[in-house]
Amino acid sequence: MIHIPDLKQLAALVKELEDQTIVCMRCGLCQSVCPVFAETGRESDVARGKLALLDGLAREMLRQPAQAGQRLNKCLLCGSCAANCPSGVNVLEIFMKARAILAAYQGLPAAKRLILEKMLAHPRAFDRILEWGARFQNLVSRPVSKTLGTSCARVASPLIGNRHFVPLAPQPFHKQLASLDTEKGASGLKAAFFPGCLLDKFFPHVARDVVDVLTHHGVGIWMPPGQGCCGIPAVSAGDMATFEKLAMHNIDLLEEKETDYLVTACATCTATLKEVWPAMLGNLPADYQDRARALAAKTIDIHQLLVDHVGVAPPPEEGEPTVTVSYHDPCHLKKSLGVHQQPRELIAASPGYRLVEMTGADKCCGMGGSFNLQYYEISCSIGALKKRASRPPGPLW
Ligand code: SF4
Ligand code: SF4
Numbered sequence: 172m173i174h175i176p177d178l179k180q181l182a183a184l185v186k187e188l189e190d191q192t193i194v195c196m197r198c199g200l201c202q203s204v205c206p207v208f209a210e211t212g213r214e215s216d217v218a219r220g221k222l223a224l225l226d227g228l229a230r231e232m233l234r235q236p237a238q239a240g241q242r243l244n245k246c247l248l249c250g251s252c253a254a255n256c257p258s259g260v261n262v263l264e265i266f267m268k269a270r271a272i273l274a275a276y277q278g279l280p281a282a283k284r285l286i287l288e289k290m291l292a293h294p295r296a297f298d299r300i301l302e303w304g305a306r307f308q309n310l311v312s313r314p315v316s317k318t319l320g321t322s323c324a325r326v327a328s329p330l331i332g333n334r335h336f337v338p339l340a341p342q343p344f345h346k347q348l349a350s351l352d353t354e355k356g357a358s359g360l361k362a363a364f365f366p367g368c369l370l371d372k373f374f375p376h377v378a379r380d381v382v383d384v385l386t387h388h389g390v391g392i393w394m395p396p397g398q399g400c401c402g403i404p405a406v407s408a409g410d411m412a413t414f415e416k417l418a419m420h421n422i423d424l425l426e427e428k429e430t431d432y433l434v435t436a437c438a439t440c441t442a443t444l445k446e447v448w449p450a451m452l453g454n455l456p457a458d459y460q461d462r463a464r465a466l467a468a469k470t471i472d473i474h475q476l477l478v479d480h481v482g483v484a485p486p487p488e489e490g491e492p493t494v495t496v497s498y499h500d501p502c503h504l505k506k507s508l509g510v511h512q513q514p515r516e517l518i519a520a521s522p523g524y525r526l527v528e529m530t531g532a533d534k535c536c537g538m539g540g541s542f543n544l545q546y547y548e549i550s551c552s553i554g555a556l557k558k559r560a561s562r563p564p565g566p567l568w
Contacts, residue, residue: 180454184272188225188265195222195260201252206535206553207245215242218252218262225269236277243269245546247539247553248407250506263507264450267406271451274409287405292413294399294420298345301372305339312338334547337373344375350396351382352428356389358481362432362471363425364394367401367440381436381473388481390434395424401443406451407540415455418448422462432480433470438501439540442508445470472504474513478520485520492525497561500533531560 201218202208208217215221224231224242231239246266253262279287290297312322321335344366355361362385370378385392399420405413425433435441448463455463477483498514505511511533518526537543537553 181272181275184268184275188268188272191261191265191268192222192225194258195219195256196258197223198257200255200257201262204251204255206249206251206537206556207247207549209556210549210552211245216245218256218260221246221266221269222260222262225265236273240270240273240277243273244542247502247535247537247542249502249535249539251502251535254506261450264447267409267447267451270407270409271411272409275411279408279410283408283410287408287410287413291400291404292416294397294417297400298343301339302343302346305341305343305372308338312336314338332547339372340375342375344371344378345396345398347375347379348382348394351392351394353386353391355391356386358389360389360431360480361391361393361429362434362476363428363430363469364392365398365401365421365425365433365435365440365444365470366394367435367437369437369440371398377436381434384473384477385434388477388483390476390481391430393428393430395427398424401440403439403443403447404540406443406447411451411454415452418452418463419455419459422459422466425466426462430469432476433466434473434476435470436473438472438504438508441470441472442503446507472508472510472513474517475510478513478516483517483520486522490522493523495525495527497527497529498532499529499536499557499561502533502535505533529561531557534560 195218197219199219202214205217208214213220215224221242224239243266248263248266250263253260256262278284290300308322311325311328313325315321315323315335319335320337322338323333323335324331351364364381364385366378366381370381382392382394399417401421402414402417405411405417433444435444445467449460449467452460452463471480496518498518500511500514504514515526518524534557535553536557537550539550543550
């Protein structure tokens, strides 16, 4: 169904897109680093092909909106192309704006509308729905890998097929620790903590570890109750209303107390708060835009905070390392934010740990949020390449 969008906003977005896409000189350097292109070999799947499409976006939307949407959505938003672009084309911002234009023009598919507008946009209701989901998930899914902690559907399901997925944690982090307000310690710093949906609902032990590590290093923590999603699933789908609503909700909460930093331990949340909020909240009142920019400036990845500002360093006397680990660079941390040295320095600073670099440490894992749901086979192939590349010689794996 074609929706009648807010024409003024739409025209402004199209104009912004035209100004940004014109920077692409069609050199094709993005081709060699695009994980989707490596799988499909199709020009329309790489940044250059998508940018060429956007050149005639208004015409293309009128002629074939569904096809234009498909081409735009077949992208992990990994940022490999932008990181490798000699012209500095802001590919991710362009793709998100284009998706917003298409969503405004076409409307969102019913399933996405249900999840984004009716669930994600309402943090308390979303929490409750997933709490019920965690309680009853074993009726429809069964654990399949103890090592990876993944599950599969119990019976053949057209929706999830034979996919492996990480189940919801039995108890989300916000139920274990609803809020926190601790004093600055030896570091002299205080940070607001934004766990984000993944840590809260799937990996609460990581959120607990963040609290323990910050406390151990004398960083005071402000964690307001009732936080919502950072908004990346909404803005990636082009649902600007949900994205803006979530951003305003979180800005109001996170600003309540004065802190030195806003710390996150999820690369995608960090990149969203730091890069996507300032770029994509142009429709909010000026006051909210200023506050979003102020929070973005304070947002920092936990490794970067610990190494660059707390000064975590190796202990003076090191024993023989007994645990060997490798490290995967999350796309949004390295390619969007340039953070790659600090996680390695933290491993080096941990007594007993030895880092072995894998081949292609910064190659995309293929997950890409909802890309994994829509293009599961391509996602698996990219993941399999990563798995093969991550096996160093020797007895470790
Ligand atoms: S690398 Fe940059 S300038 Fe070259 S084709 Fe890709 S997006 Fe355009
Ligand atoms: S963001 Fe990643 S998947 Fe999308 S076009 Fe760029 S390199 Fe390819």
